[in-house]
Amino acid sequence: MAALTMRPTTSGSSALRARGLTLSYDGRRVVEGLDLDVPAGRVTVVVGPNGCGKSTVLRGLSRLLRPTGGTVHLAAGGDDDDVWSLRPKEFARRVALLPQSPPLPEGITVVDLVGRGRHPHHTLVRRWSAADDEAVLRAMQATGTVDLAERHVEELSGGQRQRVWIALTLAQETDIVLLDEPTTYLDVAHQIDVLDLLCELNRTRGTTVVMVLHDLNLAARYADHVVAMRDGLLVGSGAPGDLIDEDFVSRVFGLGSRVIPDPVTGSPLVVPTSTHPQTGAPS
Known part of the structure; x- marks a missing residue:
């Protein structure tokens, strides 16, 4: 697929930078x-789209x-370290990840999981301290999970469990947070709560x-910077207002749409009109 016109980002420095990144599973290239x-x-x-x-x-x-x-x-903080040159704990003090499932x-229990x-x-010298208790409490307060502290995580609903995982990620207190579908299992109200929380952070x-999101309208509302992928390739990046239009939606998702200003935020709001037939899908 041909790439969309690239637009500059709205920020000068990079926190993470990939160059020529190729990723494979069992010899099959997924990202190239x-x-x-x-x-x-x-x-x-x-x-x-799914599988991109x-x-x-x-x-x-x-x-x-x-x-x-x-x-x-990893280019944050004035450093420029290949992530594979760092020890796992050193990397984890700088980057936190919430994967899917x-x-x-x-x-x-909830409090023990968040504490992880x-x-x-922690090192051989630095053990658990009051500062750790405070970090765990802040993360649980931010995610509304304090009342769940002594519950066993497997007893929780899917939405409660997802908020606990996010609390664990926040307790890590890193400069960079990566989240794969953080709104999974959440109803609409809790999706907004979580995205508001991450933007406040x-x-x-x-x-x-x-973060990876499936909902393009939520992406447009909350992102400073959107990265669009299809078939393992980067096909566009930039500010939502610069990038997301009807041609973008058609080329990336194979979807006919009207793109209008969101009445609340002014960000692009995608209103689907039709799916392209197979013969008209982007190549």
Whole structure:
């Protein structure tokens, strides 16, 4: 597929930078030759159709999947480190990841699970302290999970469980947070709560937030910077108002639409009109 016209980002420096990034599963290339800059101190949302490589990119940025080609550099804080040159704990003190469907330890309570977000900060010398208790409490207060503290996580609803995982991620207190579908299992009200929370984290702490979302309208409303993918390729990036129009929606999603200003935020609002027949889909 031909790439859309690239537009400059609204931020000068990058928190993460990928060059020529190629990612594969069992010898099958899923992402190929990706050049990507994640603006520092901004909210970036990755969008695209199912199976386009969005989650795979997050795995590559977060060291969960070793590239078969190219590099990922952590450029935040004035450093420029290849992420694979860092020790796992050092990387985890700088970048937090909430993947889809993370494994759940059996019989663990909410407060103990959230507390695991503090493990990267511990060493043989530095053990659990009052500062860790405070970080866990802040994360649970921010996600509305304090009342669940002594509950076993497996007893919770899907929405409650997702908020607990987000609390664990926040308790890690990193400069960069990567989230793969953080609104999964949440009803509309809680989706807005979570996205408001992440944007508040960005505004108050300057945290760089990168998340994968399926809902293009939520992406347009909450993102400073949108990254669009299709078939493992980057096909466009930029501010939502510059990038998202009817041609963009057609080329990336194969969907006819009207794009109008959101009456609340003024961001692009996509109103679907039709799907393209197979013969008219983007090539």
